[in-house]
Amino acid sequence: MLSQDDKFLKPYDPAATEGRIYKAWEDSGYFNPDNLPNADSREPYTITLPPPNVTGVLHLGHAYEDSLQDTVIRYQRMRGKRALWVPGTDSAAIATQARVEKNIQKEEGKSRHDIGREELVKRVTQFARESETTILNQVRRMGASLDWSRYAFTLDDARNKAVFTAFKRMYDAGLIYRGNRIVNWDPKGQTTISDDEIVHEERTAKLYTFKYSKDFPIAIATTRLETKVGDVAVAVHPDDARYTKFVGKTYEAVFCDVPISIRIVADKEVDPEFGTGALGVTPAHSMVDWDMAERHSLPKDKAVINEYAKMTVEGRLSGLKVLEAREAVAEWLRSEGLMEKEEDISQNVSTAERTGGIVEPLPKLQWFVAVNKPFVIPHSEITGIETGSEITLKQLMRASVENGDIVMPQDNFKKIYMHWIDNLHDWCISRQIWFGHRIPIWYRESDIRCQETAPEGDGWSQDPDVLDTWFSSALWTFSTLGWPDESKDLERFHPTSFMSPAYEILPLWVSRMILMSGFHLGQVPFKTVMIHGLVRDSKGRKFSKSIGNGIDPIEMIDKFGADALRMGLLVGTAIGNDVKFDESKIKGYKNFANKLWNITRFILENTEDADLTAELISNDTTIREELDAIIADVTKDMDEYRIYLAAEKIYHYIWDRLASELLEESKQIFASEDSTAIASRKTLLRSLLKDSLKILHPIMPFVTEEIWQSLSETEGLLMITEWP
């Protein structure tokens, strides 16, 4: 019966197929675009994999992201492109170090200070390497056609060189500076954290209304009484008639044992409706107050709280924790008769995402990237920005998208991006942790040098901080292609073609890649960015360890096959929206893989002896043209990254049209005596099958490749076969 393969007598078995097929692809060398037939005449098409964090194992969100990108890169490869998909992993400094520190604390009861910098970095690196292996195997199981020969890790030698070079060039251009600024300090983790790592929690708090002293003319309202010993001014709105007569005056007082000197200033940021319409200005412990102090040339160095969230002032508050101090101040105000009102309000408290500690704004010496400082761009290929013109990083980021060099087909994300750019402040890039790229700055007394290794001579010490992990991630599209060397890869594959990150990291990562690529290369990092949504559980919750609702993609692959998982994640979800994960949907596409398997069986059984050059009769020609129309439609969807629509169309064609109608109809024809019709139908079915396999391959690569290999008339891998 079946001359070629008895395997079609049994249901399709992904487990017996996928490993073997992946190996065949890998062995072929075609994941590396330089090995593709006629590589040099192909137009490059590049995707950089958003590098997963080496903090553990992959989740379904990664599986979704991998499916999306692999589908695109396979499609482009079949379209004859020099298709490169660059793999890599991210050290995720804070997250990884926190993870390992937690383990050490749990297993050995030691803190990082107990084991020391060198040992901790060693252990974190070891953890990262193990986690990396797990992750890469998971990515392989998904069928991802990544060019493993170009694999990159954010902390490997080549990337270290890129990070140093990037830092140095920006430092020399005056765009990286050290400044004493209010940062988000996490007293629990003993590190600064970026705005993006803050979680706001709604809590009720007491709003106290009081006066500094009996003869102070204005009452002010605050929730943070303990910081008031650090006040240097009271700000009121310039148009507030109640207070204009006081503006410009200075009052002395002793507040809770601490001598203070308060100037009354007028500032339009003050909301006259809130509280008493007067705001106590505490420059050292509030970002807005810091800015205000700058505007009015007020002293900014009056710190009253330290890194451990304890009071540093003399007197009754000395050494108290902030919450204790708050109560002590309230007590004092009541006893002095200065408290006018105490009321409950709801307020958002900033907490650190990683540690849960309450964020304390503190002035600290940190490294920053200046986004509003003009510089002369040495080279630019970006529309609207001339080489040698003076611009700011913010303008560069805006122009890259506004002028169309980067296409963001989703208008809503474009709006979010623009809005974010408009509100952008200087980017704090230093972190007080140990795992990561150490800041390449050396100090000796008042001397500062920016270099990778210690300068000549004694007495140099390196800045203890490491860089924000997004600093190295921001270089990713070009650091993975050999930059800062002028490599062939860089010239050929950059700007990359397509990027598809989750909307969560639009500001964190996407915008910063645009910044870095613009500054260092005068290019955009990618031409099209398609933001995707999150995979959630069936109740719409995010997957998280604390809920325990995580699903390992490998478990799904074992159960239903990688093809089914890919298809199930992609079909019917408009890119950008969240996906509610539904196991029964995945199961449905396992059945689909088997359906295709049985279609093949039927066709092989009936066309074994066929002369595949037989002329099509007119009815069959019509059927053939019908598929051509669908292919054209699918091609358009794929070109415009509407994979979810393409997938659905292919599914329906194969199941409802090819299997349910055409195969049934063919049974009648094969049972007839009409040899012309039979010959024509045999040729038709083989041709429909082959093209169906081709258009399904980017989405369901394993089963289609396996069937392709069983067809006598096909040669080579379906993976590099030309798209119909």
Place this chain on the structure above:
RNA sequence: GGGCGAUUAGCUCAGUUGGUAGAGCGCUUCAUUUACACUGAAGAUGUCGGGGGUUCGAGCCCUCCAUCGCCCACCA
């Protein structure tokens, strides 16, 4: 407070530039070894959140309202 979305079948969601409402799952009835039971056939289910507007024509465009969600933001 600022910004961005969502609301379509019982559930989860598609619906591209405005042109007779779609899929999967579930449900009902039938078929019983057929290429495939990981199956086939047939079927039911909708005031497209609500009001108003533009249009020959609106799920889609405009406007108001309701409900839900997300992101950003230390009204102290």
